[in-house]
Amino acid sequence: MKITIGIVDDHQLFLKSLGLMLESFNEFKVTLMAMNGNDLQEKISPQNYQDIILIDVNMPVMNGIETAKWLNKNYPLIKLVALSMNDTDRTIIEMIKAGCYAYLLKDCHPDELEKALHEIYTKGFYNSDVININYRRLLLAENDPLNISEKERIFLEYACSDMTYKQIAAEMKLSERTIDGYRENLFHKFKVRSRVGLALEAIRKNIVKL
Amino acid sequence: MKITIGIVDDHQLFLKSLGLMLESFNEFKVTLMAMNGNDLQEKISPQNYQDIILIDVNMPVMNGIETAKWLNKNYPLIKLVALSMNDTDRTIIEMIKAGCYAYLLKDCHPDELEKALHEIYTKGFYNSDVININYRRLLLAENDPLNISEKERIFLEYACSDMTYKQIAAEMKLSERTIDGYRENLFHKFKVRSRVGLALEAIRKNIVKL
DNA sequence: TAATAAAACGGGAAATTTCCCCTTTCCGAA
């Protein structure tokens, strides 16, 4: 009996070709491919069971974190593996908290992928050198108390634009005072004295994408 | 005789699995794989000739643009195709100027990739709907001259910081009015209404480095 | 050398940002 694998990734080329590669390993059978979390929810069912599901971190529509959380809740027996582009990806820590057994970089060697999937299936975990290093670093980063709330994060996105605070308040359907509170908190957290400094820091810390 | 393909991409999983996929099309033979431009320079030779080379836009060490330029100069007969993650990639116009015959998004359908490669090999070009829309838009953006003077460029660097205009004026040893003139000119040139917008545009246009 | 354009500079006002101190509302734990 082959190990059944599901893949969730919005990049079709990667999705299909990774599927081909996994099938070529002979040990695996790709039984589910989805473009994003929503797509997965429609395609997955107890009848179409996967041993392992590989989840891309960055996806439109329903991203990796939401997808991992949903799977962890509804299909807790499926072993989840996060796939990300770059090792500085802040969301990777969230992926692990969301129930992923491991994360792998997309530029890892195919042999490592095979080894990882095999170990996860048999032993239930996989520790690469990479993950140990990064996990520690990410936990450290986690520990520094930046602690941006979801509302603040959304506000940050708006702050990184040509809009005035008044316009942002209207857009977020909140009072200008509330917006001003977010601003003040973030100024302290980021140690900046102006909106420009805030915007630049948000981009540097990869909280807002340019 | 199969069409020989080279692939340059820093993501090993993508590199190897895309290779597998192309080979599965039967019409193609992947005869070169490289992790980046430098790697490619070492591996390529007139004896190991490629019909088409797929180049990832974003790579460390030696990026897609440099790689494309180098190939175009040293192996002008090889047809180059740019591969990028997202269609808002500003560097795509540079890739085409650097000699790429087409660009494809990594989330395109495998069938489109096959079609594109086939057409590029036989006809020498490929026009997807996507490329026509974006190419025009990008060329338009390219054509407006912008014309940033050296003083304005230096001011832009300062503007991308936590400093007030007064501090910037002191630092540049110029009157606040003069600074204000730079600001006003740049607002028009960048079509923005605030310093935040200006700073973000300067970074997007790669005039100021983050 | 005079004309001319561009760069530098200036005053002032309106809009926006930044900062401070405060009240109300909501929500979970005791």
Added chain:
DNA sequence: TTCGGAAAGGGGAAATTTCCCGTTTTATTA
């Protein structure tokens, strides 16, 4: 149910930004 803390909202003032009206200085060229 009440308490406490966090989130949301409020008023107002000083600082900064944005904008529009100019003049002076500098550099270029006819």
